[in-house]
Amino acid sequence: MGRQPCCDKVGLKKGPWTAEEDQKLISFILNNGQCCWRAVPKLAGLLRCGKSCRLRWTNYLRPDLKRGLLSEYEEKMVIDLHSQLGNRWSKIASHLPGRTDNEIKNHWNTHIKKKLRKMAIDPQTHKPISPTDDTHLPQKDQNRRKSQRKQPPPQSSPPKEPKFEVASNGTNMMDFIIDGFCTEEVPLIEPHEILVPCASSSSAATTSYSSSTSTSTSSLCSNSESAANLLQDLANEFPEFEWPNICENGIVEELLEDDFGSTWDFVANNYGFL
């Protein structure tokens, strides 16, 4: 007797969420709180499985999420925590408020791994890679099946020189990593630079506003003051919801200096709440 599927998949929608679906989910959770994910899609009028709803909420819609690339400090934290915890992304994420395990995992796989390899550090062991070992070479998405690879990568590509001298005494590599950490490849953004798309500039069809942080700023807008007002209104409207930081002490001004402002801009602009 096999395990039952988490939900009846017949007739359920998959793939990217639309703005309309997001709005339904947000409205439902703000009104009812998070409980019994299996029941959420039915009650919220969504043709999704509960798991998908939970993921969408925790990874993207949650109001306390930060947006934008990880800061230099956050990257260092991730590396440090990874050296202690390994691929336990949720544990790592729990040390970085506003970041999700999925986000950290993706960032690790796409950015940090590459940086460490470039520095001749094994991303799994956090130890220096032997000069004869070429597994640290940049691998063009080696795990991808994407097929279109018409030719296999050349076997004899010359090994790249390590960017830094690597200590071989086996002592704590974190000092080295942090000291020699290269950040020039990934533009870092300050909290005040984290912006969200205007409703007018985001496609209403299928949501790709998630990629806003990597797009040109000309299509973005920032309106922290309205976000603060919105947050206050939302807190008044939905007092039963656990609002992050701000509303508990009533210091709305903090929001203006805070990354949450962008989240509320996003909610306000895309969903037209209130």
Next chain:
DNA sequence: AAGTCTTCCAACCGCATGGGA
């Protein structure tokens, strides 16, 4: 300009875990 390749990340899948019956 068009086709191909590469990168990135949201979302999915399946197993693990925990709690209640």
Next chain:
DNA sequence: GTCCCATGCGGTTGGAAGACT
């Protein structure tokens, strides 16, 4: 102790978008 269910977690994939030829 066992089974079932809901949720959590980590690995993998699809496909859009940008880079390259």
